[in-house]
Amino acid sequence: MFSGHFLKGAFSFTDIISRVSTEVLLDMRASGDELGWLTWPLDQGEKTGWEVVQRTLNGSQFYTYSVCNVEEREQDNWLRTTFIQRHPLASRVFVELKFIVRDCNSFDGASLICKETFNLYTSESDADVGTTFRKSQFKKVATIAPDEITSKNEMHINTETRVVDSLSRKGFYLAFQDIGACMALLSVRVYYKTCPSTVQNLAIFPETVAGGENQPLTEVSGVCVENAVSEELPRIYCTEEGKWAVQVGQCQCKPGFEEVKDTCQKCQPGFFKAEASSDGCKPCPANTKMMEAGALLCPCMDGFYRALTDPPTGACSGPPSAPQDLVAIPQLSVGKLLLSWSPPEDTGGRTDITYNVECQRCEGTVCQPCGERVRYEPGSVKLTEAQVSVSELEAHLNYTFTVESHSGVSLLASEAYRPPSRSNVTIFLHHTDPPQITTMRLVGRTSTTLSLSWDVSPRPRASHRHVRYKLTYHKKDDNLDKTTYTVLTLDKNSAQIKDLAPGTAYQFRVQALGSDDSSEGSRMEEQFETLSEGTEKKMVAVGVAVVLIIAFVFLFLRRRRTHFLVFQSVAQPTPVGKNLRCIKCTVIYWGSNFQLNCLNDVFLAGEFGEVYRGILKAPGRKEVAVAIKTLKPGYTEKQRQDFLSEASIMGQFSHQNIIRLEGVVTKFKHAMIVTEYMENGALDRYLRDHDGEFSSSQLVGMLRGIAAGMKYLSDMCYVHRDLAARNILVNNNLECKVSDFGLSRVLEDDPEGTYTTSGGKIPIRWTAPEAIAYRKFTSASDVWSFGIVMWEVMAFGERPYWDMSNHEVMKAINEAFRLPAPMDCPSAVYQLMLQCWLQDRSKRPRFGDIVSLLDKLLRSPESLKTIADFDPRVSIRLPSTSGSDGSPFRSVSEWLESIKMSQYSENFTLGHDIKNIGVRLPGHLKRIAYSILGLKDQTSTLSVFAV
Template sequence: ERVLVPRGWKKKPVVLLFTVCRPGFFKASPHSPSCSKCPPHSYTLDEASTSCLCEEHYFRRESDPPTMACTRPPSAPRSAISNVNETSVFLEWIPPADTGGRKDVSYYIACKKCNSHSGLCEACGGHVRYLPQQTGLKNTSVMMVDLLAHTNYTFEIEAVNGVSDQNPGARQFVSVNVTTNQAAPSPVSSVKKGKITKNSISLSWQEPDRPNGIILEYEIKYFEKDQETSYTIIKSKETMITADGLKPGSAYVFQIRARTAAGYGGFSRRFEFETSPVSVAASSDQSQIPIIVVSVTVGVILLAVVIGFLLSGRRCGYSKAKQDPEEEKMHFHNGHIKLPGVRTYIDPHTYEDPNQAVHEFAKEIEASCITIERVIGAGEFGEVCSGRLKLQGKREFPVAIKTLKVGYTEKQRRDFLGEASIMGQFDHPNIIHLEGVVTKSKPVMIVTEYMENGSLDTFLKKNDGQFTVIQLVGMLRGIASGMKYLSDMGYVHRDLAARNILINSNLVCKVSDFGLSRVLEDDPEAAYTTRGGKIPIRWTAPEAIAFRKFTSASDVWSYGIVMWEVMSYGERPYWEMTNQDVIKAVEEGYRLPSPMDCPAALYQLMLDCWQKDRNSRPKFDEIVSMLDKLIRNPSSLKTLVNASSRVSNLLVEHSPVGSGAYRSVGEWLEAIKMGRYTEIFMENGYSSMDAVAQVTLEDLRRLGVTLVGHQKKIMNSLQEMKVQLVNGMVPL
């Protein structure tokens, strides 16, 4: 266009040229000197366009500048995995392959509670908590807590960006189905006072908001205000009690907790109530004298009756306190007396007739209810099979079946069923669950829940390097929780190892194999002393090896070894060292080195479990608490054990690597089944074992060894050679 300056101006006419943009170009402002090409995924069909239209399925936010490409919603997140811990679920996923061309990607979690019978699902509701949040998540993980026990959930993880709300199409998400486990009840929140006298206080309360199962009983703890070290426990199956024998005019503090098959929930907050003051009677009131006389007389008679009853009981050689079946009561001073009514383990060997123990703790199953499908392994007493169990009124479900081989002796039958007598006493989501036994027909069988992924050590070897640190910590947390339960029952496992941990499809770990297990005495310092028998040296605490004394603290030592097995994906503890070398090295104060890429916090916990003084080792409840903190704060797991210190801290007493263990690099690589890399090593100058000894993880990546499992195998082999015999252990 030509624009002429009007007549009358004294200056020369000026001609201004304005460019008209052709299709495919635009000019956002008439003052722009030139046209701009439409950004990606946009177009124009008309001349002189001031903006470009977005292609189909592409969008632009109002705040996006016209020069910005049109974008689309992201694709679904990938490879979502779950870790179930009682009534909490941890989800982790990989970002979407296609972010839609935007950087403002965040995540939204939809939670649905599903009915297993009807298949219908409904929104979870407001009681579920999301850590850190449900919407606007920037990181690729989230934890849901306060879920219901034994409930099927579906979680949908959706990636969203700035244009997702403009997309009329279907949502793009990845879903994860999980089933929560049993959980302890939530705390009692409401307590009301009833009748109060000078010596008693009556209370009532409501059932917890989330019982998570059938409430078996309540435990009421109370003490005189500011006298917390001397307290009283009352147990009741009702939601009301009367605490008597109290001091007049005194304040008392009450706390209540509920118990289900999963254990005790947390105590309620403290509720404070005061007894009535003593009413002082006039000394001149002679009418009280007959009452006092009668009271004293009745008291003397009652005392005589009680003494007579006790003496008669002693003459019979047996006495038993008579208790109200609905209420039990016991006093505590400084917390040293054992709680009454708390479930404790009963050693089946104490039964004169072992069959009685089996029938008391294990349910008898009709053989016709069991379908054996295939053999999955061999046990000490016979084959281990998988199959299905159909009980009356219930749906058929998969089970594992241990069978007793034909031609067994009576002792073998007792030993075989002894494990069922032990297992049947446990009820915890991280202890293998006994369904029942078959003893009235042949073959004799023990039926347990089926764990799809088998033993933990084999599973980890098959999936070397495939899990995140959080998933591995979740596995360890489950094992620790199961061991805490056993420890609380006064039970020592004695053979805790990754081979005796089973893992299901949800990556829930459960303690199994109770063949070597024994019971603790009531005294927490007591230990079971064996009379010979095989001991798993690599997993056993030094005091248990030296003195055959096993405690919960020796189980903690074994747990530290299990931690090392998990973090090294099923590596054999102490590698090829002999048992005698292991005993000698541990006694001299050396410990296994940190596995590759192990968080420093986890390795420190291992070293704590391997303290020589058993009283210095953490308790299982402390271990569970510590792992919970790490799971809630994943950033604490990012600090790894320094790779150089893993070797520099090692004691080197023997000759250098390559002194004859392997004659060539090729022989060494073939021995660890990594022969495919021989040519690469040789071409890059690693032609001797001395040169190979200097290889680092970065060197392996540069050489093209990209598979995590292969990297770990090579580095672990090098470290094993560097720390032959006691050289492989970090001194404490």
């Protein structure tokens, strides 16, 4: 039959093996003679339908289905496959056909009824229906036509692939309908496409069935290979053609691992990787230790460090060596020299080299720091140039200047007990004799006297010989032919000249004498005039009036410039509640009406009186909450002046970290100071109420605000003198503002100036030692107080020096004792505290430096992770196992009371485990836990606690 119509030919079945990523559901060639396909009609009589024909080709046997009824009309021959199980996810399958179709023209007389095409059908089913066959259950897929027709002389094998889509049932059948062709099915192959399992960008994606027409892209989630991580779940898309495309999300090797052939392997010894990335491991930088495999970072070698601002992955550096070639060059100006040096030979691998200059003055065998006796230009610390000008030096003294080299790691090196690198130079300073007169001025005058004084350079020293002066004067009268001179030799730089003529001008000349009273220094001449007799009394009265007017105008202009209100009462006070220190009144300022309503809400007791909360109403402004500070009854006039002087000082300030003055009520029986209202009150109490609730960054942010306010005061030439956490106010935004300026004083427009007091109270625990000993207050003494405030903040309002008496505090400070680091205090913050507590005030940082350092810490939160060493026994005033008299604690209640945790007494009597005693605040829990650490040596106490 069919075989007789084909010429002999050869073809390779390797041509029909698909090379795409597929999963085969049916392969006619692989089934051999066990196809078992169903032909229909089952009984055709003499007609022949589809037949199985065995062929041998190239030594291999294969089977084909053939049909060739070209001479019979109305052919309807069906060939159905066996039941084909479908993959649950394969809704789309491909049917690959290889077949031969005979040219109808090659049949004599049959070309009119011969066909050269056949049809492909499919039918879905959830189970095998066996030999049951119904044409109505089949759906046509396509009409298959050959690309090339086989003739008598040449055979052509056609390959066609059709898609069967939207399959949804458990399986399906394929059927081939012959309608009168002479053809043979050589191969039928049914398959679906998959995207093969793969590893891409360190993400593993499983084998995935390709989507169908309704889902051209299938999203597939992957997992990172071992030791790799991804910020987002890695995803990829499988196309309908079985190809991967468009990956989203990338896996990266963990710190300490790098990518090697789709895996993450540990960094080799001597290499490191600090973070998850696609980068490879890097060799350990200079001056670091060679770590084992899988290193995240390379720590510094002994003697080398990283500064707080250095990246943890960078090289380590050492402190610089000493400056070279230090010389002191005297200048032409008296008491002045130039220190010059060369940079250190070894910079330690850093470029941020700075220099600090120290001075010692020696008289005989006694040496002491120069302190503020000398001046440096541009300064004595953090110099970037290798020279400094020194002035205000005294004669006949040995001066030793020490220049230290510093860099970003010098502080860390000093913590490791490595002294700073320094160079010294000693110079004996002598001045030309005699000293020079610099200024002469009139101190006072009447109608018959003139009081004069003058300055000399260099200044005479008490231990040196007394400098003598020659003062010459005469009447300034050009009409006289003769001039009478009066010459005086004086031992001091001032004189009062008596018995002078009223209303007369006199010419004065003063010179300093040499050691033998023969050599003379430069001259200084000035002219001064006595008062006339008639105007002396009038001048006194006028002078007093002018002074008062100037003072009034000055205060008025200054208050206008700083925009604070002076309230004048136009109504009598109205009592509010039982305690009269509150008023409800209308006040007037420059023609505008203000209303100040005082609420009966005392929230603070101050030195002068109580502080109330109130409401200030003003035209064109919203009602604002204010704090109203009152003066307690029975005050003296001096107390009233001191009370109002605080307001006059506050009125000059305008800074976000300084409490803002709203106004003052003066023309009233009870004077009042009105300021902005700070909701959270005093900082020390607020921190105690929220013990352990703030992070180190939040606490440092509070300190930064306080430091900024103090920098503003220092720049304004003011010394606060009472800086403490109790005098810092906090609002709802945790913004801290400096307040309580009752002890503040101006430093005569010189930030480096000194204010000296002869009496009054001093807050010992917050005051610098030189201010306690000599009552000399400077911005440097405020820096000391700021260090105590830092300790209070980091200790959540703990009392400085605990229960030590003021005498014990002063004794401990003089013996170089400093407060220990509070619990969980960052090391960098505690180091700044210690800098604020340096004995030599010239070495303490300035508030500008403090603000800059706190800003750096806030910009680098990782710098706050290193915690300073904490000794709980010191922090709770050892011996913690004893009371104030040194005897052991007799009960748990007594011990808890000593550490201010008595509220947990009942909890301890019920619980036996510190985790279950009901302490919830982290700060309280730490204080109790660390206190217990101090009790380890007292067995009896431990048995009471049962912990």
